[in-house]
Amino acid sequence: MILPICLIGNSILRKKATDIDKNYPNLDQLITDMFETMYHTDGVGLAAPQIGKSIRLFVIDGDVMNEDYPDLKDFKRIFINAYLVEEEGEEWSFNEGCLSIPGIREDVKRLTKFRLKYYDENWEFHDEIFDGGRARIMQHEYDHLEGILFTDKISPIRRKLINPKLVSIAKGKTFPKYKFVPNK
Numbered sequence: 001m002i003l004p005i006c007l008i009g010n011s012i013l014r015k016k017a018t019d020i021d022k023n024y025p026n027l028d029q030l031i032t033d034m035f036e037t038m039y040h041t042d043g044v045g046l047a048a049p050q051i052g053k054s055i056r057l058f059v060i061d062g063d064v065m066n067e068d069y070p071d072l073k074d075f076k077r078i079f080i081n082a083y084l085v086e087e088e089g090e091e092w093s094f095n096e097g098c099l100s101i102p103g104i105r106e107d108v109k110r111l112t113k114f115r116l117k118y119y120d121e122n123w124e125f126h127d128e129i130f131d132g133g134r135a136r137i138m139q140h141e142y143d144h145l146e147g148i149l150f151t152d153k154i155s156p157i158r159r160k161l162i163n164p165k166l167v168s169i170a171k172g173k174t175f176p177k178y179k180f181v182p183n184k
Contacts, residue, residue, distance in 0.1 A: 003052075006181045009169065012054055013100055050100050061076040106151065107154070114130045
């Protein structure tokens with residue numbers, strides 16, 4: 001089932017998400033629905049807060065970007081109860097967009113390596129270091145679990161310049177081409 005996306009201005013996007021356990025209701029179906037929603041909206045990642053669930057869950061399928069980032073070929077993963085351990089490396093800039101902020105793309109600087117502890121869909125524990133395109137997508141999705149949007153990481157001048165567009169989305173005056181949750 002394709003789920004509606006929460007847009008900037010929805011308070012759930014600013015909450016720190018909570019852990020879940022193996023007994024979380026209908027988790028397998030939720031994961032399936034998240035992938036279906038992500039594919040329908042042409043995303044490469046989707047975090048649970050973006051679909052109105054403040055839980056520590058995100059999904060990624062970076063395969064569509066593998067021509068530019070070969071490390072993303074067949075990179076499809078599920079991350080449950082993910083926590084950042086450390087980030088390191090050099091800063092690199094990448095033009096990011098977000099399903100929760102439709103129509104806006106900005107350059108965001110992030111570090112090149114990202115260490116994450118998480119569980120997969122089989123509740124197997126992982127402690128891994130990711131770099132390159134993998135780290136990039138994961139950092140963006142992980143930020144959603146912490147209540148952070150990519151626009152929080154751009155320069156104050158750029159943020160000021162795009163603020164009218166952000167306000168327009170938050171006030172329900174700009175609509176994405178996909179199913180979304182209207183802000184109240």
